Amino acid sequence: MAKAKPPSKAKPAPRTKRVAAAVPESLGAQPDLAAVRAQIDGIDREIQSLIAERALWARQVGKAKGKLAAAVDYYRPEREAQVLRRVVDRNEGPLADDVLVRLFREIMSACLAQQEPLKVGYLGPEGTFSQQAVHKHFGHSAKGLPLASVEEVFDEVAAGHADFGVVPVENSGQGTIQSTLDMFITSPLKICGEVELRVHQYLLSRTGHIEDIERVYSHGLSLAQCRGWLRQHLPQAEKHAVASNAEAARRARNADDSAAIAGENAGHVYGLKVVAGPIEDRPDNTTRFLVIGRALFPPSGHDRTSIMVFVRDQPGALFKVLEPLARRGISMNRIESRPAHTGLWQYAFFIDAGGHVEESPLRDALADLEDFAENVTVLGSYPVAVP
Numbered sequence: 001m002a003k004a005k006p007p008s009k010a011k012p013a014p015r016t017k018r019v020a021a022a023v024p025e026s027l028g029a030q031p032d033l034a035a036v037r038a039q040i041d042g043i044d045r046e047i048q049s050l051i052a053e054r055a056l057w058a059r060q061v062g063k064a065k066g067k068l069a070a071a072v073d074y075y076r077p078e079r080e081a082q083v084l085r086r087v088v089d090r091n092e093g094p095l096a097d098d099v100l101v102r103l104f105r106e107i108m109s110a111c112l113a114q115q116e117p118l119k120v121g122y123l124g125p126e127g128t129f130s131q132q133a134v135h136k137h138f139g140h141s142a143k144g145l146p147l148a149s150v151e152e153v154f155d156e157v158a159a160g161h162a163d164f165g166v167v168p169v170e171n172s173g174q175g176t177i178q179s180t181l182d183m184f185i186t187s188p189l190k191i192c193g194e195v196e197l198r199v200h201q202y203l204l205s206r207t208g209h210i211e212d213i214e215r216v217y218s219h220g221l222s223l224a225q226c227r228g229w230l231r232q233h234l235p236q237a238e239k240h241a242v243a244s245n246a247e248a249a250r251r252a253r254n255a256d257d258s259a260a261i262a263g264e265n266a267g268h269v270y271g272l273k274v275v276a277g278p279i280e281d282r283p284d285n286t287t288r289f290l291v292i293g294r295a296l297f298p299p300s301g302h303d304r305t306s307i308m309v310f311v312r313d314q315p316g317a318l319f320k321v322l323e324p325l326a327r328r329g330i331s332m333n334r335i336e337s338r339p340a341h342t343g344l345w346q347y348a349f350f351i352d353a354g355g356h357v358e359e360s361p362l363r364d365a366l367a368d369l370e371d372f373a374e375n376v377t378v379l380g381s382y383p384v385a386v387p
Contacts, residue, residue, distance in 0.1 A: 081383030109139020191380025202277030
């Protein structure tokens with residue numbers, strides 16, 4: 001069978017066979033600088049040619065799927081997760097896994113945007129950690145839509161004005177963000193992915209001098225993450241919780257005696273100087289975000305499923321929820337209870353479990369749950385975040 005060829009339109013230049021120059025084995029060897037640069041230039045040409053060829057084949061994927069309604073119909077998170085895992089598996093250095101994952105994410109983002117950029121809602125304004133999570137998961141070719149609240153992110157995705165949304169759900173030090181969980185009790189949206197973002201907090205101000213600061217603005221979660229540092233270094237300053245860290249930065253830029261706790265990027269966006277940082281109390285400070293959309297996606301091979309279970313008020317209710325999962329050896333990463341909003345003292349359990357709802361053993365465990373639970377809702381089955 002003849003090998004398929006990329007489309008002739010905008011066909012990249014043919015690649016030439018490259019002969020690698022010998023790398024000095026001795027640390028004392030002195031390479032010829034001109035020869036090294038020539039070698040790098042040749043590699044750059046080959047990389048660019050390969051990226052162009054990949055973009056052309058990405059167009060062919062779109063044609064193979066037929067005429068679809070919008071960019072969201074071309075996006076497949078399970079396929080992207082599989083590609084990125086293979087990047088990590090192949091990596092032998094010298095670049096770190098996260099560096100290569102970021103590079104390939106941007107390539108895939110640019111290739112997908114040839115059809116139409118994805119529209120992704122997030123908690124704004126510009127400069128928030130939610131915006132960083134959008135870039136980490138979707139790449140910079142996606143179109144970010146800054147919104148005023150987590151509730152508005154849900155609303156815009158449900159209405160079809162945004163293809164996906166990115167919302168914070170838990171922090172490694174401060175726990176679950178309850179307002180996000182509560183949205184799933186009434187929302188029809190599904191979880192399509194997750195993002196783990198290492199969060200560094202900085203103290204930012206207009207002057208850059210700590211002695212000028214009399215009040216500090218930040219999101220309540222960020223104030224909590226920096227409570228110890230603030231107690232030691234700014235014990236007398238007023239602390240004000242606002243809707244987002246970017247909003248805190250916007251307020252801090254208006255007065256010399258004000259400061260914001262936010263990401264370093266917010267300082268660049270709003271023209272603030274770094275007073276100190278990172279200032280978070282925990283060195284492993286990480287926030288987990290959920291990607292929300294309107295549909296479930298197929299298995300990727302390494303998935304997590306989030307479910308919401310309403311139980312009848314009876315002895316051993318929680319045991320009956322957990323037993324089918326435990327009996328089949330299914331790992332549970334998280335379990336939370338929240339008021340169900342359906343009656344006094346009624347609760348919903350939120351559970352994150354290993355596996356995909358379409359595959360055993362999780363599929364069988366959920367079937368057992370439905371035998372006694374008042375209601376079982378699959379909030380989403382999605383790829384585990386790539387490290």
